[in-house]
Amino acid sequence: xxxxxxxxxxxxxxxxxxxxxxxxxxxxxxxxxxxxxxxxxxxxxxxxxxxxxxxxxxxxxxxxxxxxxxxxxxxxxxxxxxxxxxxxxxxxxxxxxxxxxxxxxxxxxxxxxxxxxxxxxxxxxxxxxxxxxxxxxxxxxxxxxxxxxxxxxxxxxxxxxxxxxxxxxxxxxxxxxxxxxxxxxxxxxxxxxxxxxxxxxxxxxxxxxxxxxxxxxxxxxxxxxxxxxxxxxxxxxxxxxxxxxxxxxxxxxxxxxxxxxxxxxxxxxxxxxxxxxxxxxxxxxxxxxxxxxxxxxxxxxxxxxxxxxxxxxxxxxxxxxxxxxxxxxxxxxxxxxxxxxxxxxxxxxxxxxxxxxxxxxxxxxxxxxxxxxxxxxxxxxxxxxxxxxxxxxxxxxxxxxxxxxxxxxxxxxxxxxxxxxxxxxxxxxxxxxxxxxxxxxxxxxxxxxxxxxxxxxxxxxxxxxxxxxxxxxxxxxxxxxxxxxxxxxxxxxxxxxxxxxxxxxxxxxxxxxxxxxxxxxxxxxxxxxxxxxxxxxxxxxxxxx
Amino acid sequence: xxxxxxxxxxxxxxxxxxxxxxxxxxxxxxxxxxxxxxxxxxxxxxxxxxxxxxxxxxxxxxxxxxxxxxxxxxxxxxxxxxxxxxxxxxxxxxxxxxxxxxxxxxxxxxxxxxxxxxxxxxxxxxxxxxxxxxxxxxxxxxxxxxxxxxxxxxxxxxxxxxxxxxxxxxxxxxxxxxxxxxxxxxxxxxxxxxxxxxxxxxxxxxxxxxxxxxxxxxxxxxxxxxxxxxxxxxxxxxxxxxxxxxxxxxxxxxxxxxxxxxxxxxxxxxxxxxxxxxxxxxxxxxxxxxxxxxxxxxxxxxxxxxxx
Numbered sequence: 001x002x003x004x005x006x007x008x009x010x011x012x013x014x015x016x017x018x019x020x021x022x023x024x025x026x027x028x029x030x031x032x033x034x035x036x037x038x039x040x041x042x043x044x045x046x047x048x049x050x051x052x053x054x055x056x057x058x059x060x061x062x063x064x065x066x067x068x069x070x071x072x073x074x075x076x077x078x079x080x081x082x083x084x085x086x087x088x089x090x091x092x093x094x095x096x097x098x099x100x101x102x103x104x105x106x107x108x109x110x111x112x113x114x115x116x117x118x119x120x121x122x123x124x125x126x127x128x129x130x131x132x133x134x135x136x137x138x139x140x141x142x143x144x145x146x147x148x149x150x151x152x153x154x155x156x157x158x159x160x161x162x163x164x165x166x167x168x169x170x171x172x173x174x175x176x177x178x179x180x181x182x183x184x185x186x187x188x189x190x191x192x193x194x195x196x197x198x199x200x201x202x203x204x205x206x207x208x209x210x211x212x213x214x215x216x217x218x219x220x221x222x223x224x225x226x227x228x229x230x231x232x233x234x235x236x237x238x239x240x241x242x243x244x245x246x247x248x249x250x251x252x253x254x255x256x257x258x259x260x261x262x263x264x265x266x267x268x269x270x271x272x273x274x275x276x277x278x279x280x281x282x283x284x285x286x287x288x289x290x291x292x293x294x295x296x297x298x299x300x301x302x303x304x305x306x307x308x309x310x311x312x313x314x315x316x317x318x319x320x321x322x323x324x325x326x327x328x329x330x331x332x333x334x335x336x337x338x339x340x341x342x343x344x345x346x347x348x349x350x351x352x353x354x355x356x357x358x359x360x361x362x363x364x365x366x367x368x369x370x371x372x373x374x375x376x377x378x379x380x381x382x383x384x385x386x387x388x389x390x391x392x393x394x395x396x397x398x399x400x401x402x403x404x405x406x407x408x409x410x411x412x413x414x415x416x417x418x419x420x421x422x423x424x425x426x427x428x429x430x431x432x433x434x435x436x437x438x439x440x441x442x443x444x445x446x447x448x449x450x451x452x453x454x455x456x457x458x459x460x461x462x463x464x465x466x467x468x469x470x471x472x473x474x475x476x477x478x479x480x481x482x483x484x485x486x487x488x489x490x491x492x493x494x495x496x497x498x499x500x501x502x503x504x505x506x507x508x509x510x511x512x513x514x515x516x517x518x519x520x521x522x523x524x525x526x527x528x529x530x531x532x533x534x535x536x537x538x539x540x541x542x543x544x545x
Numbered sequence: 546x547x548x549x550x551x552x553x554x555x556x557x558x559x560x561x562x563x564x565x566x567x568x569x570x571x572x573x574x575x576x577x578x579x580x581x582x583x584x585x586x587x588x589x590x591x592x593x594x595x596x597x598x599x600x601x602x603x604x605x606x607x608x609x610x611x612x613x614x615x616x617x618x619x620x621x622x623x624x625x626x627x628x629x630x631x632x633x634x635x636x637x638x639x640x641x642x643x644x645x646x647x648x649x650x651x652x653x654x655x656x657x658x659x660x661x662x663x664x665x666x667x668x669x670x671x672x673x674x675x676x677x678x679x680x681x682x683x684x685x686x687x688x689x690x691x692x693x694x695x696x697x698x699x700x701x702x703x704x705x706x707x708x709x710x711x712x713x714x715x716x717x718x719x720x721x722x723x724x725x726x727x728x729x730x731x732x733x734x735x736x737x738x739x740x741x742x743x744x745x746x747x748x749x750x751x752x753x754x755x756x757x758x759x760x761x762x763x764x765x766x767x768x769x770x771x772x773x774x775x776x777x778x779x780x781x782x783x784x785x786x787x788x789x790x791x792x793x794x795x796x797x798x799x800x801x802x803x804x805x806x807x808x809x810x811x812x813x814x815x816x817x818x819x820x821x822x823x824x825x826x827x828x829x830x831x832x833x834x835x836x837x838x839x840x841x842x843x844x845x846x847x848x849x850x851x852x853x
Contacts, residue, residue: 024713051808054581055627062582134593136582153589209628227637228800229711253710255798259693260709263701267708427577427813430584446584464587 029233032063043250043544045272045525048261052228052254056208058193059129062136064536068247069189072233072250073216077105077123077172078187082529082541084347084450085182090118090170090194090217090240095352100179100486111238112196113216120166120195129200130191134158137191139380140448142208144178144192145483179486187452219245219354219540230254233539246543271522271544277472278399281516284333289456291335292517295344295532297455298402300391300510301441301468303520305528309439312507319456319510320366320408322412328513331405332398335516340365340501341453342459344514347532351488356452360496363503375414376454387437390420394429399442400510406442433467441468442517447533452495453482454533459502470508474501550838557830564826565615565819569608572815579624579813585792613818621816625809631820635802641711641792642801646786648721651729651780658775660729661736662768668741676733683730689792692723695798709798720797724789728782735778739771746770773843780833786827 055061058070069077079089088094093106110118130138131152141149147163163175176183186192197217203213209227219241220233227477230253235245242489253270254260261273261281275283283289300318304311309315324338337345342363346358379385391406393399406515407419419440424432433441445465447454457479459466461472482494502508521528524545529538579584580594595601597608614621620631664676690740699719700708707716743749744767752762790803802821 024716052626054625057627060627062585134590136580136585138590139587205628207628226800227634228805248672253798254800255709256804257709257796257798260696260798263696263708264710265702266701269708269710321844424578425575427575427583433578434588444584448585464589465585478850 004545016437024503034180038182042112042248043229043246044245044251044305045528045539045542045544046272047120047252048231048255048264048270048273049252049324050254050256050258050261050274053231057498058190058195058221059126059135060191067190067535069222069231069233069539070193071188071218072220072537072539073214073218073222073236075110075191076187076190076193077216078184079370079540080450080529080531080534080538082527082538083100084531086450088187089188090540101176102178102541103174103183104167105174107172108240110240111155112199113221113236114196114199115238116198117195118194119169120172121169121191122196124164124166125197125200126193126195127164128159128162129195130333131162135191137189137448139460140186140189140322143449144183144186145176145178147175152334162374172324178484180481180484181488181491182451182453184451189449206348220250221249228254237415239378245540247539250539265520267505271525273520275334275518275520277332277401280333283520286520288520288523289522290519292519292530293335293337294515294517295347295447296444296511296515297342297344297442298341298442298515299339299340300406300512301438301443301503302509303436303439303441304469304471304508305436306389306439308382308384309389311378311382311389312505313374313378313381314387315510316364316507317371317378317414318410318417319364319507320371320374322510322512323368324513326409327402327405328516331401332513334398335518336513337516339511339514340504341511342509343448343455343495344532347447347450348452350492356492356496360499364507366395371413372415375417379410383388384419386416388418388420390422391440391442392429392432393421393423393442394426394439395423399423403442435465436469443467449533450531452499453479453494456498457494459498459508468508470506472501472506472508474505546841547645551832553837557827557834560830561823561827562757564725565612566608568822569611570604572813572818573604573607577813579815581625594772601670614759615823620815620820623817624814625812625817630718632815634805634817635820635824638800638802638805641717642797642803645721645724645785645792645799645801648717649724649728649786649789650782651724652721654732656725657729658730658736661733662740664733665737665740665744666763667803668744677737680730680733680737683726684727684734688723688789689796690757691726692793692796695719709796711800716797716799718792720799723797724786724793726823727785727789729787731778732775732780736771736775737825739774740767742765742796773840776836776839776843780829781834784829787829 007248040519049065049290053069054063054064055066058074061067061070076090077089077091078086079095080206081087090108091105091108092108094229095104096102107118107120112118127141127146130141131149138153140155148157148161149163151157152159152162165173167173199208199215206213210216211222214222214237216222217239219236219239221236223232223234225231230251230461232252233250235248236242237243255264258274261270262279263277264270265273302315302468324340328338329338337418339345341357341360343356345355350356350359391403393403403421403423407421409419410419429441432438433443445455445458457463459470460466460476460479478494478498478501482491482498485491526543526545527541529541530536531538577583578586578591599607622635623629623631626634660676660679664673667673696708696719697782699706706719710716749762749766752766787803790801791807793799794801794804795807805817806821809821
């Protein structure tokens with residue numbers, strides 16, 4: 001009897017131990033609230049995410065989840081407005097010298113969430129730290145044209161020589177290598193956010209690892225963050241533009257299984273979820289169903305050293321033979337849209353206000369018969385009858401479907417053409433691509449910043465994102481020219497021309513589709529602004545009606 | 546006895562060493578890098594990072610360095626989560642996993658025992674057939690199918706329990722239940738066949754001949770003797786629970802270790818893969834060891850120390 005009592009005691013004690021160690025999120029008071037205005041009209045936006053925050057240190061952050069948190073809690077010199085155009089944020093004034101190489105900013109009177117003022121030194125410290133810590137996006141400082149950034153990256157100069165200097169507490173001077181029209185656009189990118197030196201140094205290696213060890217100066221502040229479970233924002237009452245902020249609170253829960261997320265939406269636990277292809281059919285007729293266009297693209301890379309694929313007309317025939325509408329409407333159904341250019345549609349307007357895609361139109365779009373014609377001509381010109389090539393692709397559900405579709409389309413339209421599917425894990429797809437050990441590669445690209453250049457300068461000879469040994473000196477020259485062209489209309493012309501050379505002249509790649517997102521969103525949620533790059537969302541103007 | 550336990554502990558350490566070595570080399574065969582954002586990673590950045598983590602050194606040196614760290618109990622830092630040690634990650638995530646695992650184990654064993662005993666006592670009746678059918682279904686339906694079904698019916702349609710997330714004790718019920726199905730099935734089938742065997746033993750016939758009450762025979766002689774072999778099931782069951790949690794945790798959004806394990810392999814987070822593999826192996830080896838020792842206590846006829 002005594003023995004069994006002892007065993008029971010032990011069992012009970014271990015159960016208590018386990019229960020105390022299981023970190024229910026409601027222990028810390030973050031249980032997902034109901035959105036029924038019961039709390040005196042408190043406006044709460046409830047979101048989901050599929051992964052935890054890898055790091056909240058803006059100098060090292062590299063992913064969409066961290067960018068969303070950083071961008072909505074911290075502000076830099078600029079932010080993107082509701083139309084994705086840069087607008088001044090923490091900077092009150094932005095002055096440029098005559099040759100556009102020295103930019104001077106006068107800062108607003110803004111405060112960090114610990115009450116300390118935001119100063120010019122905070123920018124100088126953070127930017128230098130990006131270089132010193134070799135942050136994942138340190139090359140963005142080079143893209144922005146910051147003086148000596150490239151030499152520092154090459155370890156030829158010391159970090160102290162970076163072209164940024166705090167003149168006084170509120171005055172910041174940034175020196176560029178040359179006039180850089182992209183500079184303003186890039187200033188809203190999270191890598192350029194400020195950090196408070198005294199706070200970062202005080203927290204040491206614990207900096208940005210939990211909600212208490214990070215400061216905010218933006219529309220919201222992070223108040224709670226439980227690993228793998230979620231986090232919570234509250235409106236920042238010290239924010240300089242707090243009157244524009246409508247929400248009181250935002251809760252984000254981590255849920256990795258898309259069907260579980262949809263089930264949470266059905267039980268009114270969250271206000272917005274993203275659906276995968278397999279769930280689209282089920283919810284397509286739901287009144288909360290919407291589709292967003294994203295900035296990411298999917299396209300075919302061709303190995304430009306391949307015996308036959310090095311010929312532009314062979315590539316053109318392949319590109320023309322693929323019916324993109326069937327691909328997006330029948331196979332993917334997730335909101336993706338057909339794409340006949342390198343640059344995505346809907347996000348990049350010319351200075352005169354016309355969309356880039358509209359100005360450049362569709363490249364290599366044709367019927368099956370036209371494709372067959374180009375193909376037959378190429379066959380007789382070059383002198384071959386049959387061509388068997390393989391396609392390097394990631395082994396995800398989406399990519400496998402796309403690969404099979406391409407195989408069917410191409411083999412039907414191009415007599416003598418055979419496509420072998422080689423699906424490998426995503427990481428290996430990249431390795432093979434970087435080593436250029438493929439014939440054709442089913443590739444993806446996400447824009448780094450809100451400008452067509454992010455889809456174009458990768459095709460320069462020797463660029464680390466080229467990955468197909470493509471070279472055309474015209475592209476190299478045009479990109480070089482566009483980098484420093486300060487007349488924005490002229491610059492946009494150059495950007496249009498680069499794509500024309502890439503696709504009309506060379507058919508260097510075969511664009512397939514622009515990725516989309518299918519979502520279920522509570523119709524009461526309005527003005528949740530989506531951006532094509534950097535952070536995905538601005539919560540600043542979001543509201544619940 | 547002491548000598549036997551000492552020997553086992555030594556063997557356990559050797560086993561762990563072998564597991565660590567095999568995992569190390571398997572991991573290194575997987576193409577790719579553990580660095581985040583591989584799509585945008587430039588060759589230059591990669592060289593700098595490789596040098597920082599010592600991945601530019603020959604494999605043998607990396608292996609020695611790694612073993613050295615292991616001996617000092619240093620599992621290193623995660624690559625996915627900047628600044629987090631692998632040990633702190635395991636510590637944070639083990640709670641929920643153990644919680645649902647234990648509940649599934651306890652609940653599953655009790656229900657399984659009841660089901661098995663009833664069907665054995667009512668051998669070849671409708672009750673028996675129903676119980677066997679349940680057990681076969683439980684064995685053959687994968688736990689994630691069952692989990693999705695539970696989530697939809699109990700969570701979405703009836704709204705009795707939370708659909709997912711880890712918010713209160715109620716959040717643990719569905720995942721534990723989904724996980725326990727395999728346990729119920731395994732235990733029920735096993736105890737049933739053991740019971741049937743014991744029921745035919747001579748000592749049961751003797752007990753009946755002595756005129757003992759049927760209930761006394763069942764409890765004192767049959768169940769008691771049938772239970773002993775069930776102990777051996779605990780090892781394999783623990784493994785099924787561990788592998789089961791990988792999927793169940795993802796479906797119910799449980800912030801546990803299993804989910805983290807699969808993710809680390811996908812993004813090639815070397816240190817986390819290693820840490821969790823070792824942790825799981827150690828756990829498994831330890832459970833097997835405990836079961837063996839328990840077995841010696843329960844059945845004096847078994848003396849493992851003599852087998853060499």
